[in-house]
Amino acid sequence: MAGAPTGRAAAAGVWAPERRALTFGLLLTVTLVAFESLSVATIMPLVGRELDGLTLYGWVFSAFFLGDLIGIVAAGSQADRGSLVRPFLLGLGLFAVGLVIDGLAPSMAVLVLGRSIQGFGAGAVPTVAYVAIGRRYPDAIRPVMFASLSSAWVVPGLAGPAVAGLVADHATWRYVFLGLLPLVGVAMALTTPALRDPGSVTSIRARADALEPLWRRLVPAIRVAAGAALVLGALTARDLLSVGLGLGGLAIGLPALRRLVPPGTLRAARGLPTVILLRGVATFGFFGAEAFLPLTLVSVRGASATEAGLALTAATLTWTAGSWIQARLMPSWGAARLIRAGLVGVTLGVMGVATVLASAVPVEVGVAAWGLAGFGMGLAYSPISLTVIRDAAVGEEGSATSAMQLCDVLGTALGTGLGGAIVAAGIALAIEPQQYLAVAFTISVAAAAFGLALTPRMQRAATALPAA
Template identity: 35%
Template structure:
């Protein structure tokens, strides 16, 4: 998780510069969207692979693939190669995230899961402190390619060691033990029949739909609108096959938990995408400031996650979800205020930090609830569903906000009004999540 966080946080601030050097600024939404779309596919494949053979194999594969993606992206000669590298990176990241959650679900007892998840969040602290600012300086003083190649050189040896450990027989045997049960406990009831594994075509269709939608929102003409429409149709038709039944009506238990994950993730990801864009295009902020904003958000997320895992571990999880959603609503309000010329230039940057505080309470609590609601031996399915709806939420919320933003610009509105409309739209999922949190309650 430490290696994943270092690569993820260091690479993101360099992508706008890379897109500019590769003459692909117009396709920048596709570069960002490829990562999200592939994460969706990687989460589905990793979750079902973990249920069939244990989490060690998909985790090892994702770790190795993460190094390859850095080399592919760093050697990019076109925006399409950079997009391909980001796609592979998303595939690896989705597999790693799901299999880590699955391993925690199998290896830790119920009362320690929140602490283990908080530890995973804490692994982002050092990368968040050094990754974005250092990457910004390297990009400004040298080249963005040095960031990718440097990360590959830094992580290849630890990645090989991790793969070797995960392939060891002792770790493989330990990872097969269900849910961290102690030998003294009575045996669990027989496992229910596993639902059929979704076809690869279904996961691929959803992933392609997400990528198509992200490409569609990068422009405002007939061709882009067609891609956006096709992408959203594919996601609507096929996504329900990857998610728990009853998700669209927020049924009690796992369906509501999974739906809430998509809402919160969509709000945070949209703020993370548009706040830096606002600072660069409307406020003239330097790249180093953008990196520091990402650093502050990552630290705030980790600190909030630590608080919920240590100091608030006895609170009902659904109440922490309500608190996180309300904090996100405050972040949205701050972002809207930051679009007005009367506010300081970097007011909007604080919205990223506030939203990260909300996500630090929101995301781990939903993960704990999803593991509590998952059937015995099906933690991989629950983690995969959470990863899928997280990526779908990012795509859908960002897509709708982008469409509103472009519509405002097309109608002659100012940049401040367009950004304000895109941010203001995010209040709806925040309020809805706070209202629906009780449906995710664990009995």
């Protein structure tokens, strides 16, 4: 398309002098969160055994993402009122507190508590990044900036799982959490100055009085998290009480969720609501499988934590490759086609991972399949974000991106939580790991396939994205 920037010109725009410090700061912060995320997934089989808490395995992930959900909404509301500095500093501060609790946890229950606090703080990172991109980067270079954010996962993807596995195998998993604390301080010191933008803050504060108070969005977010926790608790329980917990969770969470997302999102209304819903469906399918890939390789196939980490590395690299490819293909393919192709990759990739439960299938097949799933997420993830940012009203970027991230995190929490409930039930019933893990992977495949079936309904929002 005429006027579309070349890859080199767009990249130069991302690193232009007026944006260089901000670009570096955002990439540094995302790198920190990425390292933690991949490291925890790698060491969890060992942590669960040492703390005798495999029945809470899924909750370690779900608690993080339920806390993340609340943090996203809080950070988004604060961002709409002016500076991004306050939510950024508060978020990383709570992230550090969670790391300390995790590293010193005497039991799995305390670890779950620390992860929830850590998640609350981490919720500020994607919200601040997306709002900063919406305010400070021109339309033409946003796809490249999103691809750059995906690239920030490369070094953690290469080093994080391997380093975490080595530390856990030869020292203690506790150092994986505590060793990240100095990096949090560095990220704070280097990123905060770049986030200051007095001109943007002044214009946004002029509209702040028209926005609803923070508590009106934060209370529903807490209700959504509480409702999701009750539903997940009901799935774990195995008595009549579980029915009441599940119904109570739905009654608390669903009405609140409707307040936090665009009208029609939960029924997949055509256009932007479907695009936002697809983010949650995609993360349900992908991360619901990722959480149990290391457990499959370690507990079923006898691999070490270091070897299991290599599978996560494969997906990190292919996700990044997919993200850069989508930035190049966006002018010719458009968002809808990229999202559709990405969900095909996720569906086929998770199906391939499930085959590793059979001892006759080489572990390398699972690694390759997980790489395909990561490539699919790389193709689909950024186009969804770009669509939401372009459609957000000026001064309401925080609310729009927080709705998208809310679905993102809720999908991850429910995907990992439901899988964790299946694992807990399988252990309680003395079922072979291959059997209950097969059920968990099947649910992830079904979620990804459901997302693929929804893609025809996103056409209106996707066509709102011109070639960039």
